[in-house]
Amino acid sequence: MAKILMLKPSCSSNHYLTTASILSPQNAAVSLTKATMAMCSSFCPRINIQFRAKPTSRFSIKPQFSVQFKAFSSQDSNPPPKDEVPTRIGFLGLGIMGSPMAQNLIKAGCDVTVWNRTKSKCDPLVSLGAKYKSSPEEVAASCDVTFAMLADPESAAEVAYGKHGAASGMSPGKGYVDVSTVDGPTSKLISTRIKSSGALFLEAPVSGSKKPAEDGQLIFLTAGDKSLYETAAPFLDIMGKSRFYLGDVGNGAAMKLVVNMIMGSMMASFSEGLLLSEKVGLDPKVLVEVITQGAINAPMYSMKGPSMVQSLYPTAFPLKHQQKDLRLALGLAESVCQPTPIAAAANELYKVAKSRGLSDDDFSAVIEALKGKLDKLS
Numbered sequence: 264m265a266k267i268l269m270l271k272p273s274c275s276s277n278h279y280l281t282t283a284s285i286l287s288p289q290n291a292a293v294s295l296t297k298a299t300m301a302m303c304s305s306f307c308p309r310i311n312i313q314f315r316a317k318p319t320s321r322f323s324i325k326p327q328f329s330v331q332f333k334a335f336s337s338q339d340s341n342p343p344p345k346d347e348v349p350t351r352i353g354f355l356g357l358g359i360m361g362s363p364m365a366q367n368l369i370k371a372g373c374d375v376t377v378w379n380r381t382k383s384k385c386d387p388l389v390s391l392g393a394k395y396k397s398s399p400e401e402v403a404a405s406c407d408v409t410f411a412m413l414a415d416p417e418s419a420a421e422v423a424y425g426k427h428g429a430a431s432g433m434s435p436g437k438g439y440v441d442v443s444t445v446d447g448p449t450s451k452l453i454s455t456r457i458k459s460s461g462a463l464f465l466e467a468p469v470s471g472s473k474k475p476a477e478d479g480q481l482i483f484l485t486a487g488d489k490s491l492y493e494t495a496a497p498f499l500d501i502m503g504k505s506r507f508y509l510g511d512v513g514n515g516a517a518m519k520l521v522v523n524m525i526m527g528s529m530m531a532s533f534s535e536g537l538l539l540s541e542k543v544g545l546d547p548k549v550l551v552e553v554i555t556q557g558a559i560n561a562p563m564y565s566m567k568g569p570s571m572v573q574s575l576y577p578t579a580f581p582l583k584h585q586q587k588d589l590r591l592a593l594g595l596a597e598s599v600c601q602p603t604p605i606a607a608a609a610n611e612l613y614k615v616a617k618s619r620g621l622s623d624d625d626f627s628a629v630i631e632a633l634k635g636k637l638d639k640l641s
């Protein structure tokens with residue numbers, strides 16, 4: 264837990280300085296500062312903020328960090344107009360990812376209105392201070408920027424431009440940021456429908472799972488209207504650790520699908536290795552340790568390996584979504600005649616896992632598809 268030792272704000276008409284000394288792991292220090300910084304820029308978008316975090320003691324038992332940030336007006340002689348109001352944020356889709364993302368916005372002090380198909384998932388956010396509206400249309404109509412975090416292309420399209428969808432509540436001056444993982448053609452269709460109302464559109468799928476979503480450490484892969492990207496940036500920075508602007512709509516979706524195609528194949532290959540090591544009399548826990556120390560290490564292996572060895576798959580990234588991403592990535596590859604035999608084989612394995620009732624388990628449950636007969640593969 265972060266322990267704030269000192270928080271000292273000082274303010275003048277065009278210069279703000281706050282310092283905080285924190286006894287905590289570095290990321291706790293960073294998330295406090297990020298939230299505060301983002302809050303500042305959300306309430307006063309003309310403020311630029313610089314951030315610096317440095318260890319103050321190399322020898323203390325727990326690491327100590329001194330966190331400093333400086334916010335200063337980019338137009339010193341022009342204070343923001345009195346009528347400048349905070350951006351009203353909408354959030355549609357409160358599943359594994361959407362809930363913590365919306366929660367981080369609320370905790371940072373943003374004015375957030377939520378909607379979810381299953382209404383009960385809105386309750387914890389409303390308890391934290393969010394407003395509730397009963398349709399995507401109403402959320403979009405009452406907010407300046409609306410984020411959507413939906414399961415798949417079908418649900419993303421339905422919420423964006425189906426009956427009482429967000430597009431019906433959009434108008435010039437508003438923005439729609441779709442952070443769901445979908446294919447490029449779906450994203451382009453959503454963009455067209457949203458933009459026909461005069462509003463702006465940004466696709467911004469995320470890399471990073473449940474924990475990074477909770478910790479505000481997601482990576483945003485954005486494409487679309489640059490001015491909406493700039494408006495949304497302070498909010499992306501609350502929810503994430505980095506953001507890429509990739510140009511035209513479709514590029515963000517493509518980048519996300521390529522990343523998840525690699526991830527899905529890595530997990531399938533890791534599963535084969537764990538089972539093979541066990542069958543030849545090795546301890547798979549030792550295999551995980553060996554991998555962790557070598558060049559093929561990836562955080563995914565040390566995070567998921569120990570529970571996979573125990574046949575436990577607590578859901579962070581549902582297996583059905585990983586299979587969806589592989590399916591969409593294969594479609595993308597086919598559209599440009601790129602052979603992807605490894606991803607195609609991995610996709611088959613996730614399909615077997617789905618057929619064995621593992622859709623809602625974590626994607627690491629793909630290992631179960633390799634246990635016993637593989638007759639469903641042929």
Ligand SMILES: NC(=O)C1=CN([C@@H]2O[C@H](COP(=O)(O)OP(=O)(O)OC[C@H]3O[C@@H](n4cnc5c(N)ncnc54)[C@H](OP(=O)(O)O)[C@@H]3O)[C@@H](O)[C@H]2O)C=CC1
Pocket residue numbers: 355356357358359360361379380381384412413414415417418421422442443444445469470471472473579580581584585
């Ligand atoms: N989990 C992860 O680690 C990551 C997931 N992603 C991507 O983010 C997206 C969301 O993932 P995640 O939060 O894990 O998924 P969940 O399955 O937990 O949540 C899906 C959300 O979509 C809603 N939904 C599904 N179908 C419909 C529909 N027909 N109409 C309206 N709403 C619908 C669900 O509503 P309801 O609550 O009513 O079911 C829920 O809010 C997916 O595209 C996924 O690929 C990206 C990075 C990481």
Ligand SMILES: O=CC(=O)O
Pocket residue numbers: 469470471472523580
């Ligand atoms: O899409 C999943 C992720 O971990 O990223």
